[in-house]
Amino acid sequence: MNVPLQVFGTLVLILLVSLTRSFVFVIIVNVWLLAVLSMTDPSRMVVILKLSMGITFFTAIVMLPAFVLGNTYSSIMITTKVFATITAMGLLSHSTKWSALTQALKTFYIPDIFIFILDITIRYISMLGEFSLNMFYALKLRSVGKNRSKYSSMAGIAGTVFLQSKEMAEDMYHAMECRGFTGEYHINDKSKFKWRDYLYIGIIAVFFTLFIYFGRV
Amino acid sequence: MIELKDVCFSYSDIIALDHINLSIKTGEAIALMGANGCGKSTLLKLLNGIISPNAGSYEFHGEEVTHKKLQDDKFSKLLHQKIGFVFQNSDTQLFCSSVYDEVAFGPRQMGVGESEVEHRVNDCLALLGIQEFRNRIPYHLSGGEKRKVAIACVLSLNPEVLVLDEPMNGLDPKTQRWLVDFLKKLNKAGKTLITSTHNLELVHEISNRAVLFGESHTIVADMMTEELLKDVELLKRVNLVDTYYQYKISY
Numbered sequence: 001m002n003v004p005l006q007v008f009g010t011l012v013l014i015l016l017v018s019l020t021r022s023f024v025f026v027i028i029v030n031v032w033l034l035a036v037l038s039m040t041d042p043s044r045m046v047v048i049l050k051l052s053m054g055i056t057f058f059t060a061i062v063m064l065p066a067f068v069l070g071n072t073y074s075s076i077m078i079t080t081k082v083f084a085t086i087t088a089m090g091l092l093s094h095s096t097k098w099s100a101l102t103q104a105l106k107t108f109y110i111p112d113i114f115i116f117i118l119d120i121t122i123r124y125i126s127m128l129g130e131f132s133l134n135m136f137y138a139l140k141l142r143s144v145g146k147n148r149s150k151y152s153s154m155a156g157i158a159g160t161v162f163l164q165s166k167e168m169a170e171d172m173y174h175a176m177e178c179r180g181f182t183g184e185y186h187i188n189d190k191s192k193f194k195w196r197d198y199l200y201i202g203i204i205a206v207f208f209t210l211f212i213y214f215g216r217v
Numbered sequence: 218m219i220e221l222k223d224v225c226f227s228y229s230d231i232i233a234l235d236h237i238n239l240s241i242k243t244g245e246a247i248a249l250m251g252a253n254g255c256g257k258s259t260l261l262k263l264l265n266g267i268i269s270p271n272a273g274s275y276e277f278h279g280e281e282v283t284h285k286k287l288q289d290d291k292f293s294k295l296l297h298q299k300i301g302f303v304f305q306n307s308d309t310q311l312f313c314s315s316v317y318d319e320v321a322f323g324p325r326q327m328g329v330g331e332s333e334v335e336h337r338v339n340d341c342l343a344l345l346g347i348q349e350f351r352n353r354i355p356y357h358l359s360g361g362e363k364r365k366v367a368i369a370c371v372l373s374l375n376p377e378v379l380v381l382d383e384p385m386n387g388l389d390p391k392t393q394r395w396l397v398d399f400l401k402k403l404n405k406a407g408k409t410l411i412t413s414t415h416n417l418e419l420v421h422e423i424s425n426r427a428v429l430f431g432e433s434h435t436i437v438a439d440m441m442t443e444e445l446l447k448d449v450e451l452l453k454r455v456n457l458v459d460t461y462y463q464y465k466i467s468y
Contacts, residue, residue: 099314099315099354100314103314120312123312126356127308127356168309171309172310172312174267175302175309175310175312176312176322177266177293177297178266178267178301178302179297179322179323179326179371179374180293180294180297180298180323180327182290182293182294183290
């Protein structure tokens, strides 16, 4: 499916759920999200549900005093809205690659260079995380008995990771320069519309109509 | 084609290149050899315009390449289109979110139209035999696969000169053999190859001329690769080999 459209649709859905005062509308959205979830991979479904249920449960605990003191409607509304929001975001993040999500930002007129920096930051967090983990293992293997200067060792690891990241950034910049980079970064928007995307637009339009209808009722 | 006259370069107070004089003709296959820290990688960076000499001159196709000229976007793009650099560490060279985008990066930066970009990417992927990696994330590939993608990224610009910094490092024997055969094909097709390598067993296959750096950061020998490999005393003098090295050529 067209990723920018998916991102836009999810954001619109979350916005409608947040703004609505109709409990029926929230329930309809939740039913729809659960139906979509039921069509995904079982393992993915479990991961998303665990996250949604966990945060919803936490919200319910937080809303418990309000519920007990008589604010029943608001408490239930907030809890169900949280479930809808987290499930929608979970579905988006688990069905789309992170790189596709960052590139979808181009549709929202986010500057290309910002998207590139975001992409590189995410990638290098993972690479530098691996590097610092290896350093930590090396430290562990070389430690005999009890290490009384743990903090200075950790500071050493942090310092080395910083230097390594600086070096990697310089090398990467040189590599980009060698391939013609002169400061302008262009992302090619490859998104194309298929029949599923038009169906998705239709569903978003239906939810928007329901939002207005239940808002007036 | 490439002319270095009395080139010197230092990193702060540390001399990396000391009065280098080197001339490279079109179509040559040259190996830069020397012990660790003798200045091979520095010279490769200089050839690619990443650094500029502190003294001396570097000319490419008769035109001097200076720091000031490299500030001009047009000149910089032109130089980088003609000289491609494959870095020693493929991880730093691969920064896009898919192999397709990685190979397309160079032509897109040069302003090539998208249909031509697709054509070039398809050709390069086919040439390197990595079509199935098209939509893969470069970071998740193995060492050899990354090296192939890095080479494809550079070839998509169709450079005249291909500069490789220790391309055999970290590759298994089968992939090393593949790379040697591939580089031989590129040289036969007319590309000038400049390779920095420690692999004394394969260097004679990817070069016919060897430039040997000494620990004094100068060029101590510039001769046919096979002749250099036979001069064991010279190789020992520059600390490239030890007493146990025996020269072999396998045909």
